[in-house]
Every structure is written in structure tokens, then in C-alpha cells.
Amino acid sequence: MRLETPGYSTLAQENQLKYSFSGSGVNVLSALSRFGHEAYLISALPDNALGEAAVANLRKLGLSTRHIMRSGQYVGMYFLEKGFGARASKVTYTDRLGSSFNTASFGDEQLAAAVAEVDVLHFCGITLAMNDQVRSHMLHLAREAKRQGRKIVFDCNYRPTLWGKDGYERAKSHYEQLLQLADVVMMNEKDAMLVLGMPTAALEREQQLKELLPAVAKQYDIQTIAGTHRRINGDNTHSLKGYIFSKERLIMGREHSFSVHDRVGAGDAYASGIIDGLLRGLPLEQVVEFAAAAARLAHTIQGDTPLSTREDIEKAVHNETGDVER
Amino acid sequence: MRLETPGYSTLAQENQLKYSFSGSGVNVLSALSRFGHEAYLISALPDNALGEAAVANLRKLGLSTRHIMRSGQYVGMYFLEKGFGARASKVTYTDRLGSSFNTASFGDEQLAAAVAEVDVLHFCGITLAMNDQVRSHMLHLAREAKRQGRKIVFDCNYRPTLWGKDGYERAKSHYEQLLQLADVVMMNEKDAMLVLGMPTAALEREQQLKELLPAVAKQYDIQTIAGTHRRINGDNTHSLKGYIFSKERLIMGREHSFSVHDRVGAGDAYASGIIDGLLRGLPLEQVVEFAAAAARLAHTIQGDTPLSTREDIEKAVHNETGDVER
């Protein structure tokens, strides 16, 4: 649950909030649902007014809520104070220790049944940081997916504040377990260096990518690795460039600069673009531009959750800005 | 009636709208009323709560509502979802077929009486696209204006979606009828080429203008033709340049680049500036800069309707931005 102050005000200045329901998985699934895929969220929500609101809003986003357990008492939340220019946006989390998701106990058949319904499963590094029970569910689910021959997508999404002190060390083995099972991985050079501890002599980001991605793909037997490089410019615009590594080839997309309305969720939009592009069997050059355009558009949309259709994104691949559509 | 989602959200994301009452004619008249002219709208609105709200808001904008008939049942509406950067603004129309305006039947004396009260009549190409009855009223009104020696302004405002398939062909004769009666026409090179089917070998916009405007003026016996050229830049700014053709001279104004708050209604602001400048007998060079500054300011104003005074516009002719006025 995202709770956001109006405009660019802080929590101390205001007495009103807008709320919505999102999360990395929700965002990827919502985007895929816009592309015409059926999207199922495996999660848990409390059987109270907040859970009810969450379920209703997930349905609204186009997700099937059939695999959402109603158990536990709490919903994970974060407060967002949107920044402006030199004042960064600020996220404040509420206690997630006892959330329905973190305390839910999924049965084996339940998970197997969920796997049976889908072609692709998406896992996120943020949930990997939660607790042992969640990690055990994730691993079980990934193995079951492998067993049933489903594709596995894993987005590293390493968040330092969630792993805390000595986080890289504590995270490594968990990341490795999922990497070994994954077909498609969202990752950058830092993940390789810091989480996986892989060495490189290169100093420049792109050079590091070129050295590390083949090594990662080889070591963990990963078919495809993709991600983005972002630069924040002095004039408040961002510059973004996608990349994808597959079959020994690293393809760097074109860099675009643009103004940002809502930063959160852009990575998930990129992931959704990669997944959809691969599922459609597009050439990798097109996949990476489609995904990057999806990410760019996600910066123009209020809230965490990407809402663009394939048509919207195709248009954005070619043009930066448009006049009123009427 | 314009119904607009908050901020940059879409209709599917929100549950609130802001509404206002506008339209090409309303915008031009409201702007002229700010310049000190008396402004009368000839239109029709239903005798219900929506019509009441529309009439009250037109009065608020400074229009005389004396020539607004209260008949029919419906008001034409559009929904506006404001875009951001690469995500274009989107307009969704409601059914206008049965609107009070489209079904109203104005009496001949009624129209003659309205003409008798004014110096200048403004016609808009959007209403020309409505239906035969509306077109017949427009033509009747224009002929009556001619008969009584009033000035006629005609803004081409060709909207492809309203004319539909084979639109240019279907529109041509209707446009020609009004062009032959008009003294001042708002038009660009595309109108000449596509609607009127006039040929040009030039490839560049400005060159096309130079060739076509004299030809149009001659063929339809038009005293003054004016318009703007707009470019949308990569950094979300727009660039605008006004032009005016009169007495064999084509004057191209200076180009200005600026950020855009609300795109809709800027063309109407330009038209109002041309009309006011001509009525005041300003030199054409000043007319075109005044009108272009009016258009630029209209981009900075919330809603379709220009609200700037002559003083505001004169200031904007010379300066792009100002500090707080206090």
C-alpha cells in the first residue's frame, strides 16, 4: 500500500494522503495484463477492510486474485513524499515483520496448482529479503515451476536497507539459489560485483557489464540477462538506456532523456517489457527498445503501476512527445 | 463541458474530475471580453441542471448569454486526461449528436437581431463539422452578417476525427462557402492543401505558406489570413511562431519556446489576439506578436479559456518570465 502526500508536500505539512496498492510483482503483472496476458498474483492479504481494499484494487488493475490467501492481519505500507529537484523523494516504510505476506503459510499443493496455471513465474529480490519462511516459499515455488517446465524470471532488485548490515554476504546464497533456477534475470553490474562478489578490473559501468554478464550467465546457466543504466541530469531529467545479454551477445539500447513525473515502478515496467518481448519472440534489439520505452512511459504515469498498452509503447519507441490526441 | 482528471492521472486511476465550460467560440469570446469588448455567444443549452451550470459559467467568463436558446436536452462534453512528456494528453468525446446545440432551431429574425448587435462575427470550423442543420444556420448567419455589413472571422480548425472518412472532400464545399464570406481567416498551409486541394511544389512548411496564402486570399477574396506554426521539442517545450498575410504581405513573427501547462485553447487565444489587434488598427507586425503572446500565455493558464488582459499580453510580448508580482 502506497500512501502519498499531495503535490510536493511533506507529511509534516499536510493532512491528506492518496493511496494505492502496488509492489514489484503487482506492477509487473499489471503491465503484462495490459499486454493481454492473464496475470495471477501469489500473495496473502488480511481478511479486514484494508485487505478488502487491496483485493478490490488488484482486481481493478487486471490481476486475478484467485491465488491470494486471506490470512494474517496486516498489509505492508510505505509513505511517499515526492521530492522536487535537489530535494529527493522520500520513502518511509511501516513495520512489515508481521504482515500477512510475511506470516502466510502456503501449502505445497496450493503452490503446485498455481504453477500449473501459468507459463512464466516472476520472482523479486525484494521479497527474498523478507524472512526465512518467505524465502522457503519462493524456493519451493521456483523448484515446482522448474519441475513443471515453466519459465522463471528473477529480478534481483537488491535493496540495501532491507538486508541491513553485512547484507551482501547474507544475501548471496539466497540469490544464487534463485539464479540457478532462473531463465531470465534482471540485473546490473553492481549486483554481480556486490551480491555475487564477482571481480572486474573495469572502472566504467558499461565495460563492467560487458565483462560480468557473460560470466554470470555462464556460472548460473542463465539464458537471458537484462537491465537498465540510469543517469540523473542536472536539469532534473533522467537518461535511461536498456541492455540485454543473450546467446553471447550484449545489446545496448539507445539512451533517451526525459522528464520524470513518478519515478517508482519504472524498473518493473522495464521487466514487463522484456518478458512480453521475449514471449512474443521479438528480435533482441526490439525487445530492449520496447522495454526501455515501457520504462520511459512508466515515469510519466501517476503511481507505481505501469498502465501502458503495447500500442502506447510502440508509439513511444519512436516519438518522445506528442500533441493532444483528440 | 470539459471534464478533467486530477494532475496527470487517467480516468481508470481516479474517481474525481474538475469541470468547466468552454469551446472554441467561448474561448475567443472570453478573451475578447477581457480586452474590453462585449461578447455574445449564439448557441443552445438545455433547460436543466447542466444547462444552468453552463449558462452561469459563461456569464462568469464575461459572455452575454442573451442569445443562448434554452432548448434540447444535452450538452456536448469531453473528458481530458492530461499527458506528461512522451505520454500525450487524451481527449474522449461524449455523444454530441443529440446535443442542444446540434438540435436547436434558430429563427431567422432571432439571428438577424443577434447580428444587429455586433461588429464582428466569429465562425469556427469545428461547428461546421456537426450536421446540415448547424451548417445551414451558420451560412444563414454569415450571409445576414454580410448583408448588415459586419466583419466575419472564420477559423478553419479542421478536425479529422469529426469529418471522418473522405472528410476533406466532404468538407471542401462547406469551407468554401464560408471562406467566400469571410474577411479574416485563421488557416495554415495544410488547410489550403488538404481541405481546399490547392497544389504546391514547396516541401517546407514556411515555403508552402508563402505560396499558398496569396492564392487562397485571391481565390476567395479574403482580406487577412493568419495562423501559427508549432513545433514540439524533445524537452517537452513547444515553439510557436505567428504569421499574418494581408495586402500582399506575409509577416512571420518571432519564434518563442516555452513550457506548457495547458495546451487546449491556445489557438483560440491567438485568434482573439488577431481580432483585437485588427480592430485596434495596430500595425500587422504588432498584431502578430500580440496574438502570439496571447497564445503563449494561454498555454500557462489552467483550462481551455484564455484569461489574460491586454496588459498581461503586452508584458509577455517583451519578457518570457517574471518573478513574483507583489
Place this chain on the structure above:
Amino acid sequence: MRLETPGYSTLAQENQLKYSFSGSGVNVLSALSRFGHEAYLISALPDNALGEAAVANLRKLGLSTRHIMRSGQYVGMYFLEKGFGARASKVTYTDRLGSSFNTASFGDEQLAAAVAEVDVLHFCGITLAMNDQVRSHMLHLAREAKRQGRKIVFDCNYRPTLWGKDGYERAKSHYEQLLQLADVVMMNEKDAMLVLGMPTAALEREQQLKELLPAVAKQYDIQTIAGTHRRINGDNTHSLKGYIFSKERLIMGREHSFSVHDRVGAGDAYASGIIDGLLRGLPLEQVVEFAAAAARLAHTIQGDTPLSTREDIEKAVHNETGDVER
């Protein structure tokens, strides 16, 4: 689509609206979905931003949108100005003639497939007033339902403004066609007298019911007829009493008086309570009290659409008001 002014203001006073998506069918289905039933809406919506918003919100309400065609261009809307005390609430409709629903052309197999998925079909007298095409679809659907052995619920919902002049006469045969196919009918003594033209010497409402319902049930071979009697009291409260006729027995429920927050949709809540109660095979005395409590609660809920669970309603059957639940 319902567009509502804030608080008790009129359209002429405000510049903001809240919107939601409802309708008699939506309300009944949403209520049944809260009771645990699967609910499918058969309708049509345009493939534009408004249609997208509508579909998303219907999903949010818990409806399956699988049988919603995306065709046509427009959505039916109404504006609501909430009244206070002696100032009645006011509804202003937009043009529905060209709405997606009124222009949609459903295929026979499409309708047959929809019928095949459900146990009960709900028809509403409001849609019966639309046009011949809609009526023909309704009749086709009802016959198909009969053929496949489904239960048919028909809510008379006669709206004078929709049928216009000589409405009762024009409506009669259409109503009769559906009554002959229906198993459960929502109706009151006025429907019998005015639409069906059935005579009664009784002067008092309840006495009229007692005479007419058995006659209607017999003539059209209807298993169950139900409805409510409402009184509006001087102190702004409403009094409501449910009734149900079945197997020769007319059961009058208890009358309750209560304050009203949102009047619209209460009849649909009553219908949903009747349907749920009958499906669960409750004794008729309980069915009528359950439905009346559902209707009472619907008056306390913002918007047209009932949101109460069975537990909420059971509580309301027994208590009028409660302290904070914490």
C-alpha cells in the same frame, strides 16, 4: 457512469465531481458477488479511456467482465446533485441513444455461452425501455435461459421519464413477455395497475398488494414476487417495509425507519437480498427481512452500489445502530 457534485452542492455551484460506474445490473451483481456468488455482466462498453475506466471499476466491484463487449463509442452517464431535506436530489441524464450498450449487437452463440455459465439471470425494466434492439437481445437471452433451465429474475423498475408519453401502453407488451418467462419478479401494486392495467377496488397500498400480487402471479405463472413499500417522513427519515409473495402467501416484513446517506441503489440491494435468500432456501420470513436489511444498509453506503456482506446484513437485521467497531 455516475458523476456527483460534492456534498449538497449543485452543478452550477461547483467545479468538481466524483465519478463511479454503476447501474441496476451492476448493483445487483456487485451485491451478489459480496455474498460469494460469481457475477457476470452482459453489456457493452467502448474501447476508449472511458470504457477502460468502466471495465476496471467493474472488476474492482467483483464482477467478471468476460461477457462485456468492447464496441461502440459512448457510455451512458448521469449527473447527481444530492439534495437535503425539502430540496430533492436531482438526476440529469446524458444522451444514451448512441451508447455502446444501446448500439451493441450480440451474437446468438455469445448469449447462449453466457447463459451456460450461470444459474440465475437478472433482467431490469430500465434496459427494457431503451430500444427495440436491446429489447430483442433481452428477449432472446431470456428464452435461451428458459431453454437451458436457468432461473430468471425480472425487476420491473418502471421509469416514467424513459418511456415517455403513453408509456404504460407502449411498455405493457414488453413487460408481459418478460413476466411470462420470469421465475422471480420485483414489482409493486403500481406496476400491476399502471403497466399491466390490472384493476383493483382497494384504495390502500397494502390492500392493493394483497389483491393484485396473486392475480399477477397466476396470470403470468410467476413463482415469487417481491418488493418494498417506502414512506418518506417529515424528519427526513425514510421508512421501509419489504414483502414477498410465494405459494399463495403474502408476507409483509417489519417496517424500519432510518436516516438516508445515499438513496440510489437501495432497490437493487433489496433484489440482491431476495435472490440470495431464495438461492439459499431460507424461509420466506427470513428472506424478506434479509433483503430489507440489505436495502437499509444500502442507504448508508456512498454510491449506487451495495457493498455489504452477509454478516453485515445479518447484524443489521437485528440492530439499528452500533458503536464504533474496534
Place this chain on the structure above:
Amino acid sequence: MRLETPGYSTLAQENQLKYSFSGSGVNVLSALSRFGHEAYLISALPDNALGEAAVANLRKLGLSTRHIMRSGQYVGMYFLEKGFGARASKVTYTDRLGSSFNTASFGDEQLAAAVAEVDVLHFCGITLAMNDQVRSHMLHLAREAKRQGRKIVFDCNYRPTLWGKDGYERAKSHYEQLLQLADVVMMNEKDAMLVLGMPTAALEREQQLKELLPAVAKQYDIQTIAGTHRRINGDNTHSLKGYIFSKERLIMGREHSFSVHDRVGAGDAYASGIIDGLLRGLPLEQVVEFAAAAARLAHTIQGDTPLSTREDIEKAVHNETGDVER
């Protein structure tokens, strides 16, 4: 200018306000304009953004703003915190000493020209409390009206806080000057006793009226005197009863009890009902019920300004509450 906190919150609790432009004269004129009369406000407003907003909103209410001078710098304002039950609504005024209205200097021909355009002039005791210049303008205007044979309505509206210490004594001569010129006076027994110092032995309100109104009418040669008696009941409802005295007859209207949405401006609605009823030459019994119903409806309308049409009021004369109009 009225600035109002949301809901029932106080200024210290909130950071948002709604604003509108009203005043006793504005309210009476707006109501009369709804009844089909032309309504002119004689006042002054500054030539700045606030004055612009005020003028636009007065136009929106249907007032002609032709006789509003644009001079001075300030607009009188008040803040309204709506109370609930035992917590009374609270009005906080801003400084009015230097307002445009209080500092404006109207020319004699200006006032004479304004008088020439109207049939009836309405004066209010609130403005009488402002300062000597305002009072001198009022007196001049009233005498000019008399000279030109116009009807004069004077609403006593004595406000203790505005007259301050020894207010009754200071006010008396000013009230007497206007009473001697007035044809119709809005007044109650307290005005007669406290402002005019007229004696009565009666202890009960209605008895005091019966004794004092004939005496006032005789002494100041007033044709018609009207007003209301209000009781505030324990259950938050108000009870209101109108009365009118004319040609030796005191007619007491029926008492009605009702819930209150917005208390301010109800007296002005009553005055507008009296004026309209008298202008139409209705029997006094009807005048008083029409005016009382206008006042009742004004309690149901957001803001100070009555917005009901004659049809709305006629309906309210007969029914207290109605179901949704659709």
C-alpha cells in the same frame, strides 16, 4: 467573500478553505434573479485579482455588475467554521474599515442613473452600520429613489457587534431616516423595542409583534412589514414561521420544522420571497408562505446565496421532503 473550512472542522484543524462571494444584497438579488427579475448590485470592488474574482462570481450568480465601481484596494471577508449540534457555527470577520465598499465615493448622477433603471431598491441594515460616508450614500440613494417613484425595501438586520457599545442609541436616528422612506420593511419585535425604543407590556414574542408592528407602520408610514420567528430545537432542527403586516392585518404563517445544512442567507431568501410575492400581487397569505418556503429551502443550499426557482419554492410550500427526481 466567505471563506469556509471543510465539513465541521475549525481553522486550527485544517489547511483548506472554500470561498464564495455573497452578502445580504447579493443574496437577495441572486434570489430575485432566479425568479426572473433583472438584478443590479450597487457596490465597489478593487481592481485586483480578488475584485476580479468577485465580479466574475457575481456575474455567475446572475447579477448585473454594471453599477459596481472598481476602486479601492480591499474586499470585506469573513471566515466560517460550521458548527455541529451544541457547537455553534462561528464567524470571524476581517478588517472592513478600508474595504472598497467602505471607501468608495459614488457620484450623484451615477446613483440617479442606477435608480432610473430599476423598480425596487433594497437597503440593508448591515451596510448602515459601516460609516458616515456609506450612510450618506444610502440616504442619498433612498431619497433619489423616492423622487423617481421607486419602491424601497429596507431590511433592518441589526447586528450588535457592528454597532458596538451604545449601539442601539447610535443606530436609532439612522434607522429612522430609512424607515421613513421605506415601503416594505423586514423587521421583528426586537428591532422595534431595542433600536426604535418602542414600549410594550407584552412578554411573549408573538404578542409583542401584534402590538408593535401596527405602531411602527403608523409612526413611520410603512406599507408592509414582514419577518420571521425562529426556534432552535433540542434535536438540532430549526422551526420557522413567517409573518407579514399590511393594511392593519398581521398574518402569521404556518410553523415548519426542518434540518439545517447552511444557516447563513436564510433571512435574505425570506426577503426575496416577500419582494417577489408583493411584486406579483399575490394574496398576503400566499406571500408569507412563499417567502417562508424560500427561507426553508435556503437552509438546504450550500453557501449564503439562495438558488431556488419559483417552481422549487412552490413545491416546498406543499411538501417537506421528496424522493430523488429522475
Place this chain on the structure above:
Amino acid sequence: MRLETPGYSTLAQENQLKYSFSGSGVNVLSALSRFGHEAYLISALPDNALGEAAVANLRKLGLSTRHIMRSGQYVGMYFLEKGFGARASKVTYTDRLGSSFNTASFGDEQLAAAVAEVDVLHFCGITLAMNDQVRSHMLHLAREAKRQGRKIVFDCNYRPTLWGKDGYERAKSHYEQLLQLADVVMMNEKDAMLVLGMPTAALEREQQLKELLPAVAKQYDIQTIAGTHRRINGDNTHSLKGYIFSKERLIMGREHSFSVHDRVGAGDAYASGIIDGLLRGLPLEQVVEFAAAAARLAHTIQGDTPLSTREDIEKAVHNETGDVER
């Protein structure tokens, strides 16, 4: 932190919330601060944006925040969906286990220093339900207060959901420890029967009070016990009656009925009235009516926190409702 949906909507219907910072202690202290007392809150808040907002808002309410530790990470929150009539208001709590308050570790000198600054300490049964550490801090503080000769007020505020299964048994010893130290206790007959397990043969609430309060006062050596009896009526009004027991006398206040705007925090307003009345040495009859009027007014104020001054309350002791104060 209280997060509240707009109007009477549910979390699933809306996307906006209003928030404020309250709590039983905050409410009592804020009320006392309005009465002219200095008020210190002993609590803990995180050193992040939420904590900053909380501290700023507590200052706004008039509390000294000097004794608020900045430690831990989370703030306790609850969501409020305001009910209407038969639909009860609903409170949904977030996880409080890890809140700053529940994890804070106060030093002994810190608490002793806080005690040294005040005359009276207020303890609340809600915090008693938190955890052992909190309870230990409370006991330490109460003993230190006793040692330094301060008055101790204890409000039982037993909340079944917080104590859970076998709550009464688990709570008893903790309540007894504080009762033995308290000078003034807020309590009703149920607390005595259920928490303290004291027997009574009486069946009627008031009779139970008469038997149990003297017994409680004697057993735990309490000087004064006070509380309220509330009835919720069929017409949505509440009836409230205060009582106080001291020096062998049980004084029952007058019962008042009234409409309710915001139910939460009324008990705290009553407690603040008792404390202020006792500190001022008013006769007990006046204390109980002052406190009951404070509680009544708290029902008319938006939010949990009472904001009335002594003058407001004195007025409310005598009158139920008032006209606009202007």
C-alpha cells in the same frame, strides 16, 4: 496516527485519506492544554518523516514534546471508516508490535525528571495492554509519581481485542497494581465485574455502579472514581450521563441526547473535564456536568482530539444548540 476515509466511504471505495495524530493520552493532554494547563507527553516516536509529522502535530495541539524520545522505527496507526446509521464505524489497526512506543527504553532518571515537572500524571489502560516493557515503564513511573507526591489518574479503558483470549484474567493483576497507586480512576461497573472480578447481584447498570464503586474505592484505596453511561438510540442519537464517586457519595449527572459527528475521543474529553474540575476544586455536581458537557462537545468535533475551551464547555453545560456566532 489516525487515517480516515472521506465522508462515509470505505477504504475499498476511495483513494484518499485524512490523517491526524492522536491517542488517549494525546487527547486528554490536548484538552487540558486548552484549559490552560501545561501538558507533557511521555512517549517515543521514530526519527523519520512520520515521526517528524507526529511531533509537529503534537506541538500544534499544544503539547510539550520535550519528553518524547526519538527512537525506534514505527508509529502505531489505525484506519477509520466512518459509518452511518445502521452501518457502524470500523477501525482497522496496523501492526503495533514494533512501534517506537512499544520498543522504547526509558531511563529511570529520565522518568523521574519528567515526574518532577508535573502535578498530575495520567495513565491509560490501552497502553497497559501493550507488552511487559511498557507495563514495567508505567509501573515505574507511577511509583516514582507516588514517591514525589504527584496525583495519579488512571483510565481503565479496557479493550477486549487488545488483551485477546483470557484477557480479563491476564489483565487483572496489572490493573490492580495501578489501581492501588491511583488517586482518580475512570471506570465503570463492567471493569469492576469483568476485570476485577467483583460480584454483584444487581442487574441494572446504575444499580451495579452503586454497589461496586464503593467496594472498588475501598479495596484499592481510591479517592475518586468517575465515568459515563452511554445509550445509542434508534434515531442515531446518543444519550450520555456522567457519574462520579467520592467520599462515599455517588453523583449521577443529567442525561443528554445529541447527534454525533465524531465518536472517537469522547471518553478522553470526559476524563479531561474530571481532571480539570477536580484541580479547580469545583463541587462534584459541577465537575460531573462540566466533564459530561466536554464529552458531548467532543462528539461534535472532527477527529479524536477535544478542542473546546472552558468557556465553550460552560456554555454547553446550559444550552444544547446555538445559532451562528457572528
Place this chain on the structure above:
Amino acid sequence: MRLETPGYSTLAQENQLKYSFSGSGVNVLSALSRFGHEAYLISALPDNALGEAAVANLRKLGLSTRHIMRSGQYVGMYFLEKGFGARASKVTYTDRLGSSFNTASFGDEQLAAAVAEVDVLHFCGITLAMNDQVRSHMLHLAREAKRQGRKIVFDCNYRPTLWGKDGYERAKSHYEQLLQLADVVMMNEKDAMLVLGMPTAALEREQQLKELLPAVAKQYDIQTIAGTHRRINGDNTHSLKGYIFSKERLIMGREHSFSVHDRVGAGDAYASGIIDGLLRGLPLEQVVEFAAAAARLAHTIQGDTPLSTREDIEKAVHNETGDVER
């Protein structure tokens, strides 16, 4: 009190406002309070609902309200219409003549006691423009501060509209009195030339500074003079450069360009940075960059009042923009 229209709308377009309580002194004190200083405002506010709201909000900002007198009746206000691009923001003041601040009569001991509690006093040229009584209080306070050995900061803040015709001449002696007492002065070359009438042959701003500041410092015996140079660029960004003169050295800071969210209060943020930097004894180069960063951040914050902590500002000294903090 600042009353602000939503978004970029004008007062004539809207019916809602946001309000807050600010002022040059409030802004400086609030910023210093964020830096850990205790901050006391010496002012006057009415004892009514507006005064109550003001006091509550000043407490919320972290100011001690102990030295705020409750006297008089009115609060000074201004309306803000935020501009966009070429349309400048517009401030409209209400009447301040009779405000509590302008009519308050502070006692000598009262002021002496206030001085005794603080290390530094901040005076503002805006209040110097009010009236003789205010100026006399300021002078008394400054002399008392000198007597007690406190530091005096004086911000020239010359506002032409407040001093009116012949303002520079009328202001000069009042400015000189304060300059002679001040230790730190906020001032630019225009103040020296226009208010103090000091001559310079230089034509360029920075050159003028270099000539005039040493002269001013010498003539009035001022230890430190600081200020900023602002340029408004064509693309709506502003460029700002701080400077400080002390001990014969003029240090020009680096120039930064940035987008502006809220222009008002940036000068006060700069002053607060200078004061804090000097109090901490930072090198002047660091003082000026710290103050300039504080000013830049103030442009990114909603409202007049700076809210940044030292940590926020230190970060902004080094980076222009940052990604989400999470």
C-alpha cells in the same frame, strides 16, 4: 496568513484555497529551529479563531509562541496565485492597517524580558514599512538588544509597494537607524544605491557590490553583509549565487541553476543559513554555500517556510538532484 489557489489557477477560476501561516520572521525562525536552535517570535495575534489557528501552526513549525501577545482583531493576509512560465505569480494583500501586529502595544519590560532569553535578534525591513508604532517598537527592541549584548541581524527586504511614493527617501532614516545597530545585514547593491543613496560608477551588478558593500560596512559599522544575486532564465529555471562580505573580504559563491516549485521564502532561507553558519563559526566560504543551498532547497518546498535540516542542506551543497531515498 497565506491563502493560495490550487495548482496554477487564478482566484477567479477556483473556489478553494490552501492556507498556511508564514512571514519573513516566521520563515527565518522556523529554519533556525530545524537547525536545532530555540526560536521565539515576538508578535501579536488576535484572540479569535484565526489567531488560534495561527498560534497552533506557529507551534507546529517549531516556534515558541511565548512572546506572542493576544491582542487586536485582525491577521495580515495575502492571496497567492501561482504563475507558470511567462505568467508571473501574483500576490494580493488584504488590509494590514488594523492588524493585531500593527496595533499591538508592547511594554518595555516585556521586550527586555524577550531579549534576555535569546542570543540573536532578527529584524526585517518589511515590518519597518508598517507604521510609526511598529518602527518605534523595533528600535526600542534593537537598542535593548545592544544594551544586553545580543547580536542583531537586519534583513533590508525593501518592498517598494509598501513604502509607496517617495519611498526611498521616507525609508532612508529608518533603515539607517537599524543599520547602525546591526551586526549582520542582508542587503544588495540596490539597497545601497536606492535606499541609502550611495553612489557608484559601476554598471554591472557584481562590480557595484564590490564597491558598495565595503562602503556600507564602514559607514554603519557593520561586521557582516550578505545577500544573493538571482537571474531568471528563459527556460523557467532560476540561477542563484550567494555572497558575503566580512573583514574586508567579499566572497562570491558558486552559481547554481534549478527549477522552482515555490519561490516565496527563499530569501529567508538564505538568511537562516547565514545566521546558522556564522553562529557555528564556519569559514565564510562554507557559510555562503550552506546558505545558498538552503535557499535552493527552499525553492523546492511547498509554502513560504523552509523545512530543511542541516543534513538536507549539506547534501544539497554537493549534489543537485537525487534518486528516491528508500
